[in-house]
Amino acid sequence: MISELFVLIYAIIIIGFVAWNIKKGSFVIEPSKLIIIIIILSIITTFILSYKIDIYITIRSIAKILAGGIMFAGVLPMISAGIGLFRFGDEYGPNIFYVRNHITGVIDTTASLVMIFAGLLIFRLDLVAVGFFFFILIPFVGNALANAYYYSYQRRLRE
Amino acid sequence: MIDALILEEIADLTFFFGAFIFMIATAFAGLGALRLALKGEAVTSLMGVSALTTAAGVSLYIIQIIFEVEFARDTAIALLILGSVGTIIFARLFRMEEGE
Numbered sequence: 001m002i003s004e005l006f007v008l009i010y011a012i013i014i015i016g017f018v019a020w021n022i023k024k025g026s027f028v029i030e031p032s033k034l035i036i037i038i039i040i041l042s043i044i045t046t047f048i049l050s051y052k053i054d055i056y057i058t059i060r061s062i063a064k065i066l067a068g069g070i071m072f073a074g075v076l077p078m079i080s081a082g083i084g085l086f087r088f089g090d091e092y093g094p095n096i097f098y099v100r101n102h103i104t105g106v107i108d109t110t111a112s113l114v115m116i117f118a119g120l121l122i123f124r125l126d127l128v129a130v131g132f133f134f135f136i137l138i139p140f141v142g143n144a145l146a147n148a149y150y151y152s153y154q155r156r157l158r159e
Numbered sequence: 160m161i162d163a164l165i166l167e168e169i170a171d172l173t174f175f176f177g178a179f180i181f182m183i184a185t186a187f188a189g190l191g192a193l194r195l196a197l198k199g200e201a202v203t204s205l206m207g208v209s210a211l212t213t214a215a216g217v218s219l220y221i222i223q224i225i226f227e228v229e230f231a232r233d234t235a236i237a238l239l240i241l242g243s244v245g246t247i248i249f250a251r252l253f254r255m256e257e258g259e
Contacts, residue, residue, distance in 0.1 A: 003169040007176050053163045061170035068170075068177030078184035085191025085210075090199065097203060100195060104210040107188050111217040114181065122174070127220065130236055134213075137243040141209060144250035149202045151254045 010065075014072040022076065042066065060123075067121035074114040081106045097149050101142055108138045178225045182218050189214030205249055212242030 042062050049058045084103045088096050115131030118124075189211055196207030216238035223231040 002165065003172045006169050007173050010173060011176070011180070049166065053166060057163050057167065061166045064170035064174045068173035068175075071174075071177035071181040074181050075184040078181070078188045082184075082188040082191040085188070085195055097206075100203065101206060104192065104195075104206055104213075107192070107210050108213050111185065111213050115217065115220065122224070124224070126232070127224075130220070130239060134239050134243065137240075137247075141243050141246050141250075144247045144254075145202060145206050145209070148205075148250040148253040152202060 007068075010069065011072050014069050015076055018073050018076045022080070038066070063121040063123070067118040070114055070117045070121070074110050077106055077110045081110070094153060098146060101146055101149075105138065105142050108134070108141070112138065175225055178221045182221045185214045185218050185221075189218070202250070202253055205246060205253070209242060209246040212238045216242065 046055070046058050046062055049062075081103050084106075085100065088099050088103075090096065092099075112131045112135040115127050116135065119127030119131060192207045192210035192214060194207070196204050196211055199207075216235045219231040219235035219238065222228055223235065
């Protein structure tokens with residue numbers, strides 16, 4: 001019962017924080033400061049809990065809880081991207097392609113960042129490696145797609 | 160107060176539900192990408208297929224982590240890497256004019 005309640009409150013807090021930041025358009029707490037605060041809080045919690053519990057179990061458990069939090073944080077961008085892909089149809093003209101390109105970029109970036117940070121926290125370096133390689137490839141994919149669309153559209157205009 | 164068993168249970172349950180809800184959200188984004196892939200012109204379809212491979216790859220990787228299905232990891236790596244590289248190659252092909 002305690003664990004289910006914890007998961008519910010944790011998910012609501014994290015998804016609410018992400019939704020609040022998306023609504024305001026910028027991070028209220030800077031991400032760099034937020035990461036430092038989270039690391040300090042995790043270390044303090046680890047020290048408090050390690051008086052009664054084995055330190056290895058404590059570190060592993062808190063890292064796993066943080067990895068779950070990162071996955072909760074990735075939920076809202078993914079759903080927003082899905083809604084955006086359904087929402088923007090062909091009736092907006094030919095330049096809607098670039099909007100869709102941006103939305104697919106959001107999907108790719110969220111997926112790769114979740115893979116990298118969750119992999120770091122659950123000690124799965126294969127996940128980190130694949131996520132990092134994918135993170136490097138994302139801008140090239142977006143650029144190649146936009147370039148291809150631009151030149152094919154110019155060619156169609158000439159014809 | 161709190162002991163090791165409860166802490167491990169909380170951690171496992173948080174990670175499981177986080178991964179599961181993230182997988183559902185990825186599947187929803189994948190549905191949008193599928194719609195993009197099935198309508199529109201060639202470059203738009205290519206973009207939709209690229210996003211769909213991403214969604215499928217990440218979902219398969221999460222399946223491997225939370226359900227420990229070992230072969231899903233190989234499929235996920237192949238989808239993520241070959242999907243991106245194939246998109247770049249096909250975009251180059253679409254960009255080229257005839258005779259270039």
